[in-house]
Amino acid sequence: MQNIQLHFKLCMQNIRKALENIAMTRGNIPTENISIDLQPLHLLTILKAQHSIYPAIYWHDKEQQQSFLCFGSIERLQHIPSATGDAFYIGGLAFQSEATQWPNFPNTLFIRPALVFKKEHNKYTLTCHFNGTFSVQECLHLLNKLKQPCALKKINNHILMRQDIPSKKQWGTLVKHAMLCREEMPKVVLSRQSTLHCKNSINSTDLLHQYQQANPNNFLFSFQFAEKQVFIGCSPERLFSKEKQQLKTEALAGTVLRGATPSDDLQLLQQLLNDKKIKRENELVQHYIVSGLQHLNAHIKCGSPYVLQLHKVQHLCVPIQATLCKKTSTKTLLETLHPTPAVAGFPKQTALQFIKENEPYVRGWYAGTVGYINAQKSDFSVAIRSALISDKSIQLFAGAGLVKGSKARQEWQELDNKIQTVLALLSHLEEN
Known part of the structure; x- marks a missing residue:
């Protein structure tokens, strides 16, 4: 050092x-x-x-x-x-x-x-x-x-208390309500905020570094605009990348766990590729992105589905490329594509209204989008697998897409799976 x-x-x-x-x-x-x-x-x-x-x-x-x-x-x-x-x-x-x-x-x-x-x-x-x-x-x-560089360290902390909003019981009620609205809203993404109170202050940079080591092929970000709060994330999902008239985006929707053994992992991967519910969920995201780009008169090509494997979970992903009109700006793309059904639902406005009326916490920049813009290029990530940190507390966020066939218990488990990496990094729950 x-x-x-x-x-x-x-x-x-x-x-x-x-x-x-x-x-x-x-x-x-x-x-x-x-x-x-x-x-x-x-x-x-x-x-x-x-x-x-x-x-x-x-x-x-x-x-x-x-x-x-x-x-x-x-x-x-x-x-x-x-x-x-x-x-x-x-x-x-x-x-x-x-x-x-x-x-x-x-x-x-x-x-x-x-x-x-x-x-x-x-x-x-x-x-x-x-x-x-x-x-x-x-x-x-x-x-x-500017201060001299400081060595990165392994997190050494303990979780003293956890609070989920919504609670597991409230989640069941929310899912049931969403399923009753399925005719006018084939998909809605509901989410949860898990607030963890820790024994020691949480160093956001150390946590970010370890998050990156667990999932090296993800977007990594940290935004601090004032003293007390830092928003960090290690997101697998790109909203879009634009370089001149060339666009890259993706439909990332559908989640299963990683397997405990290589054979288990392969079995779960095949399940992800063949599951009708997961396929339906991903197709809704594809349809939304393609329709939005068609409205901008873009020439679009969808790639073959593949499985994106992360530390604790794996996702179904369909890459999408497009050639844009010269007049299509980054601002227009942000207004067209954000938020996608992968984090909101479909139809978008119906899902957004349902979330606004029913989710019992403030999402803020969670499931928003973060990135950069210059004259040559813009690149934006969807701000998932993210956390808001303030001293000894951290708010973790996770969402699950609800479509026909969704069950509250399974979707609650998916929320737990998506925050498992950070939970493991922050150590174990202490008994009171």
């Missing part, structure tokens, strides 16, 4: 010198970004060390090609931006814009960061963002606030 800290210190010295030279040659208030090449850095160790710089945002794509670590902001927008030139925005949307939201997490929030450490294809850079209002001196002041 000492070598990492020395390396970081030398990087910061070189960055300061470069910025001071730029201020002398280009002026103190640049109108264009300044990028500086760096030697390799471990971005999560830098994130862990910071306790007084907000926003602090980390985002990592599921292909493990891009990672961003962002500090401070030169713009803060409560609408979906259109990025031009060298502008870069990172942020997200809540699950429902018309609902009550979490403190510090409004309906829509995008940040143009002041500092962006970036890893792309094993190349590291620091980009200092300027737009004609942010000065080099302010940038240097922010750099000087």
